Amino acid sequence: MSPSANDRSPENHSPLASNLLLSLAITEMSVRDSRAGTGQPQSVLLTDPASDIMSLAAPPESMKVGLVYDPVYLQHDTGQHPENASRLVGITRLLEESGMKERLTEIPPEPASEGQLLLVHSAQHISRVQRVAESGGGWFDADTVASAGSYEAALHAAGGLSKAAEAVMTGVLDSAFALVRPPGHHATATRAMGFCLFNNIAVAAKHLQQSSNVSRILIVDFDVHHGNGTQETFYRDPGVLYFSTHQYPFYPGTGAIEEAGEGEGKGTTINVPLPAWCGDDEYYRVFQEILVPAAQRFQPQIILVSAGYDAHWADSISLMQLTVAGYTRLVLILQQLATELCHGRLVFTLEGGYNVEALAHSVRATLAVLLGDSEFEDPMPRPSHPRKAPELGAMLEQIRALHELS
Numbered sequence: 001m002s003p004s005a006n007d008r009s010p011e012n013h014s015p016l017a018s019n020l021l022l023s024l025a026i027t028e029m030s031v032r033d034s035r036a037g038t039g040q041p042q043s044v045l046l047t048d049p050a051s052d053i054m055s056l057a058a059p060p061e062s063m064k065v066g067l068v069y070d071p072v073y074l075q076h077d078t079g080q081h082p083e084n085a086s087r088l089v090g091i092t093r094l095l096e097e098s099g100m101k102e103r104l105t106e107i108p109p110e111p112a113s114e115g116q117l118l119l120v121h122s123a124q125h126i127s128r129v130q131r132v133a134e135s136g137g138g139w140f141d142a143d144t145v146a147s148a149g150s151y152e153a154a155l156h157a158a159g160g161l162s163k164a165a166e167a168v169m170t171g172v173l174d175s176a177f178a179l180v181r182p183p184g185h186h187a188t189a190t191r192a193m194g195f196c197l198f199n200n201i202a203v204a205a206k207h208l209q210q211s212s213n214v215s216r217i218l219i220v221d222f223d224v225h226h227g228n229g230t231q232e233t234f235y236r237d238p239g240v241l242y243f244s245t246h247q248y249p250f251y252p253g254t255g256a257i258e259e260a261g262e263g264e265g266k267g268t269t270i271n272v273p274l275p276a277w278c279g280d281d282e283y284y285r286v287f288q289e290i291l292v293p294a295a296q297r298f299q300p301q302i303i304l305v306s307a308g309y310d311a312h313w314a315d316s317i318s319l320m321q322l323t324v325a326g327y328t329r330l331v332l333i334l335q336q337l338a339t340e341l342c343h344g345r346l347v348f349t350l351e352g353g354y355n356v357e358a359l360a361h362s363v364r365a366t367l368a369v370l371l372g373d374s375e376f377e378d379p380m381p382r383p384s385h386p387r388k389a390p391e392l393g394a395m396l397e398q399i400r401a402l403h404e405l406s
């Protein structure tokens with residue numbers, strides 16, 4: 001029997017006493033008319049003012065939320081490629097039409113310096129990206145292309161996210177979202193791949209380690225693909241806990257449970273390779289049973305999020321069934337972890353997400369959570385013919401045992 005929306009009791013999903021408050025608080029978020037078809041907008045409540053527990057966990061009012069955006073990101077011209085400029089055009093249009101944009105604090109991006117990029121990438125890789133763009137563009141592999149404007153866009157993507165992370169770390173902002181492209185989490189030290197040129201989140205994390213002397217950074221990657229480049233960057237670094245949920249087996253092939261870090265970094269990589277057709281309940285359960293105790297043990301000083309929205313059911317690149325409401329629950333968990341563990345410091349960066357409507361509404365919902373809103377509309381709530389979700393119990397037990405999450 002597949003889990004239902006009514007089967008979200010904390011007893012089912014959170015055996016840890018330390019998780020109970022968080023679990024109860026999240027459970028208070030209710031979905032009205034959750035059986036609505038795809039054509040029926042659904043109103044999603046983000047908080048329950050009657051709940052003492054929710055108010056304890058809720059962030060303070062008047063959250064100052066930053067948004068990194070600049071038209072330079074549209075200059076990464078990929079043509080008919082799935083990762084194209086219409087993604088950001090669709091998101092920014094919705095943020096403007098919904099009045100959300102004016103509630104955010106603009107963070108004008110600056111280009112990453114060569115010194116910042118060198119914290120993650122080889123000099124050869126940086127100059128190759130520059131050279132390909134300056135020659136008018138070209139392909140790095142079968143998936144990954146650059147145009148004449150891609151080098152500038154990529155510099156501003158890594159630099160914009162780094163600036164946002166620093167602003168949140170230093171308390172100038174409460175939280176932030178970097179609406180950037182090209183995305184970054186597949187890019188390795190020496191290679192552009194998977195639509196990514198520079199690894200934005202790895203550069204930002206390294207920048208924080210160096211500029212703000214941050215010693216414990218949690219990177220959560222809920223893109224439907226495994227962030228191989230991010231994992232590789234921090235595989236031996238005990239100061240960065242990298243947690244990823246991803247469809248598996250799937251591109252790029254990495255992200256098995258056994259990939260758990262090496263040397264001093266052993267244990268600070270946590271992979272949750274998910275079978276196809278996972279939906280809201282499965283992701284929620286993974287976050288509660290694996291991420292929450294791991295984060296509570298790690299005690300991060302800031303949480304960075306590789307926010308890919310390509311596990312949405314309407315996204316044709318993957319075989320997952322998340323809804324916007326499902327993403328919202330995950331973001332609420334992240335916000336509550338940040339509130340509990342690191343003064344609310346939470347920074348999102350855009351990775352994947354290729355159905356522009358689902359992507360735009362998911363980003364808007366994420367920002368609604370960061371702003372402390374109590375409700376939002378999801379115009380495309382559920383697939384009309386959902387597939388049976390897989391059972392994750394044995395796999396989660398294996399991950400909990402490997403990482404000694406009791």
Ligand SMILES: [Zn+2]
Pocket residue numbers: 223224225308310351352353
């Ligand atoms: Zn992806």
